[in-house]
Amino acid sequence: MEVARLANVSQSTVSRVFTPGASVSEKTRQRVLEVAEQLNYQPNALARSLITKRTNMIGLAMKDIQNPFYHEVLGIFTNKLKAKGYSVLFVYTENEEIQQEEINHFLEYNVEGIIITDAMLSSNIVTKLKNNHIPVTLFNRYDKNLECNSVSCDNINAANEIAKYVDRLYCEKIVFITGKINTSTSQERQEGFVNYFKNKGIPVKILEGDYTYEKAFFLTKELIEKEYVPDVIFGANDITALGALDALKSKEIKVPEQTMVIGFDDIKMSSWPNYNLSTWVQPIEEMVDETIRLLERNQRETGHKTVKVQGKFIHRQTTK
Amino acid sequence: MEVARLANVSQSTVSRVFTPGASVSEKTRQRVLEVAEQLNYQPNALARSLITKRTNMIGLAMKDIQNPFYHEVLGIFTNKLKAKGYSVLFVYTENEEIQQEEINHFLEYNVEGIIITDAMLSSNIVTKLKNNHIPVTLFNRYDKNLECNSVSCDNINAANEIAKYVDRLYCEKIVFITGKINTSTSQERQEGFVNYFKNKGIPVKILEGDYTYEKAFFLTKELIEKEYVPDVIFGANDITALGALDALKSKEIKVPEQTMVIGFDDIKMSSWPNYNLSTWVQPIEEMVDETIRLLERNQRETGHKTVKVQGKFIHRQTTK
DNA sequence: AAAGTTTTTGCATACGTATGCAAAAATCCA
DNA sequence: TGGATTTTTGCATACGTATGCAAAAACTTT
Numbered sequence: 157m158e159v160a161r162l163a164n165v166s167q168s169t170v171s172r173v174f175t176p177g178a179s180v181s182e183k184t185r186q187r188v189l190e191v192a193e194q195l196n197y198q199p200n201a202l203a204r205s206l207i208t209k210r211t212n213m214i215g216l217a218m219k220d221i222q223n224p225f226y227h228e229v230l231g232i233f234t235n236k237l238k239a240k241g242y243s244v245l246f247v248y249t250e251n252e253e254i255q256q257e258e259i260n261h262f263l264e265y266n267v268e269g270i271i272i273t274d275a276m277l278s279s280n281i282v283t284k285l286k287n288n289h290i291p292v293t294l295f296n297r298y299d300k301n302l303e304c305n306s307v308s309c310d311n312i313n314a315a316n317e318i319a320k321y322v323d324r325l326y327c328e329k330i331v332f333i334t335g336k337i338n339t340s341t342s343q344e345r346q347e348g349f350v351n352y353f354k355n356k357g358i359p360v361k362i363l364e365g366d367y368t369y370e371k372a373f374f375l376t377k378e379l380i381e382k383e384y385v386p387d388v389i390f391g392a393n394d395i396t397a398l399g400a401l402d403a404l405k406s407k408e409i410k411v412p413e414q415t416m417v418i419g420f421d422d423i424k425m426s427s428w429p430n431y432n433l434s435t436w437v438q439p440i441e442e443m444v445d446e447t448i449r450l451l452e453r454n455q456r457e458t459g460h461k462t463v464k465v466q467g468k469f470i471h472r473q474t475t476k
Numbered sequence: 477m478e479v480a481r482l483a484n485v486s487q488s489t490v491s492r493v494f495t496p497g498a499s500v501s502e503k504t505r506q507r508v509l510e511v512a513e514q515l516n517y518q519p520n521a522l523a524r525s526l527i528t529k530r531t532n533m534i535g536l537a538m539k540d541i542q543n544p545f546y547h548e549v550l551g552i553f554t555n556k557l558k559a560k561g562y563s564v565l566f567v568y569t570e571n572e573e574i575q576q577e578e579i580n581h582f583l584e585y586n587v588e589g590i591i592i593t594d595a596m597l598s599s600n601i602v603t604k605l606k607n608n609h610i611p612v613t614l615f616n617r618y619d620k621n622l623e624c625n626s627v628s629c630d631n632i633n634a635a636n637e638i639a640k641y642v643d644r645l646y647c648e649k650i651v652f653i654t655g656k657i658n659t660s661t662s663q664e665r666q667e668g669f670v671n672y673f674k675n676k677g678i679p680v681k682i683l684e685g686d687y688t689y690e691k692a693f694f695l696t697k698e699l700i701e702k703e704y705v706p707d708v709i710f711g712a713n714d715i716t717a718l719g720a721l722d723a724l725k726s727k728e729i730k731v732p733e734q735t736m737v738i739g740f741d742d743i744k745m746s747s748w749p750n751y752n753l754s755t756w757v758q759p760i761e762e763m764v765d766e767t768i769r770l771l772e773r774n775q776r777e778t779g780h781k782t783v784k785v786q787g788k789f790i791h792r793q794t795t796k
Numbered sequence: 797a798a799a800g801t802t803t804t805t806g807c808a809t810a811c812g813t814a815t816g817c818a819a820a821a822a823t824c825c826a
Numbered sequence: 827t828g829g830a831t832t833t834t835t836g837c838a839t840a841c842g843t844a845t846g847c848a849a850a851a852a853c854t855t856t
Binding site for chain 2: 841842843844845852
Binding site for chain 3: 488
């Protein structure tokens with residue numbers, strides 16, 4: 157190729173200059189680098205991948221990009237992956253279940269792993285990927301029947317802790333606003349929260365939300381208009397809790413005096429002065445680290461693993 | 477290769493089956509597809525690119541992912557690019573100026589175009605890309621000295637329109653909170669807004685923000701504590717305006733009665749019931765379409781173009 | 797059925813790189 | 827200095843695909 161010709165060496169030598177650890181004399185290395193610089197030559201990652209069988213690409217499929225939580229997740233993922241030398245092939249998906257077509261996209265480009273945040277996979281896609289030896293990790297989703305890696309917060313335990321906390325504050329009228337009800341996160345948070353009270357014989361009012369601000373706002377407003385003022389509202393995520401919070405404010409309910417509000421995620425907005433939402437912190441960095449670790453683990457060994465991280469409750473102004 | 481062997485055809489024929497418009501008899505096509513399905517074979521995009529010189533990849537570099545405006549932008553970009561058959565190689569950058577290293581990343585993978593949102597490029601990177609015939613479009617940034625495509629809102633005109641609107645409401649104490657002062661968006665919005673009043677001899681108080689909620693909150697709070705209650709605050713973006721709005725509320729200033737607030741972007745949150753922010757709508761879809769159009773244009777012809785879209789003011793509850 | 801026409805197929809080569817192997821060059825040692 | 831040893835280099839080949847060209851096969855026409 158051009159560089160080799162101008163530097164008076166073979167193509168192999170040029171290749172070796174750009175292959176860390178290969179044997180090239182210092183003199184020729186300099187000469188080649190000089191020519192390369194001049195022609196602003198870059199090794200072609202595609203041709204390289206063809207030989208090495210490594211693409212250094214990771215497929216990242218993300219849903220629900222409206223939730224600020226996932227923007228933080230995206231930022232951290234791309235940074236950490238970059239630090240490890242990976243490129244990110246990004247897909248934004250609309251469906252709760254990732255489509256075959258989107259996976260094919262990843263396969264065509266020979267990604268070395270797939271990360272799916274906030275969405276599910278059908279089990280036949282999972283087996284298909286397993287056949288192709290492409291590791292997958294679900295981020296913030298879990299299905300015990302699915303044979304693939306999964307990283308999420310220990311939602312059941314977290315919600316249970318929140319329930320304990322609420323219980324200590326002598327609440328009677330307790331409300332839980334769900335997220336999208338077909339998601340594991342919403343189901344688990346509901347389970348952890350409601351079960352605690354069920355054991356104590358205290359009823360919990362369940363409102364079916366969808367993880368959006370608007371829905372939570374509407375549900376809460378409706379509740380107040382029915383003259384039902386809860387002691388506490390636990391929202392399945394922060395956005396939900398903020399919707400509830402704003403609805404309470406618009407009805408001039410005092411928070412936390414009349415009604416307390418608790419969220420889940422600890423998005424940036426939750427610490428905004430006017431919100432100051434008490435919430436459960438999901439340790440994003442840790443979750444991202446685990447996700448990548450699981451992917452890399454599958455390059456050496458097969459099988460799959462489920463990781464649950466803990467996180468912690470953070471008390472702000474919306475609880476007593 | 478495997479599929480060819482099992483289907484009893486040559487590799488060329490397999491290739492033709494997966495090349496739209498190539499000549500294959502219906503019988504063999506079916507036979508090949510069947511075997512392919514069975515082995516879940518996918519054409520290797522990398523090997524294909526090596527021949528065709530087309531990668532169908534677009535590099536997308538994004539900054540300031542904390543601003544919800546850019547989440548919408550990201551979503552729309554990935555969707556529209558997918559619809560056109562492109563893959564997205566995503567990079568999240570921390571610096572206001574894209575680094576050489578990040579561009580190299582794109583070049584290694586032979587992206588067919590680069591989109592940069594909310595960040596700048598040095599002019600020598602621009603010329604380097606021009607030499608390699610890689611089209612670039614800046615999204616929401618503009619520099620008249622830079623020889624590359626640029627798409628943004630007509631910020632000067634928009635801010636000018638906002639000024640006219642404000643002027644009609646007989647305001648005297650007028651405040652503008654800037655964004656990051658080295659960004660073209662902030663500069664242009666300031667220019668369009670301030671110039672209008674300069675011509676009329678009305679002073680505008682400039683507060684130096686940084687496009688974050690927190691900073692705007694702090695600046696506004698400080699202002700009120702100095703007993704200066706503005707008639708109107710125009711924030712360089714919505715997040716800034718929301719910060720100002722919350723600060724006003726926390727000081728129990730009535731909005732819009734005592735102070736009006738205007739933003740720029742029209743992010744989703746601006747229409748939340750508790751905010752209801754009057755703002756300038758940036759027509760994201762149109763901007764994204766133009767960005768892609770400019771990239772594709774550069775595959776046929778050289779040169780570069782600057783596109784300014786208009787957008788419109790939307791009146792909500794924070795202005796009279 | 798034979799000659800002509802069209803369609804389908806395989807062969808060979810190219811894309812830009814990595815790498816085992818052997819040849820060449822450089823270095824070392826006595 | 828000359829042989830032994832180590833380092834550097836080039837050659838050839840492979841990766842998985844697309845494609846021009848010619849051969850083969852399938853149709854058409856008379």
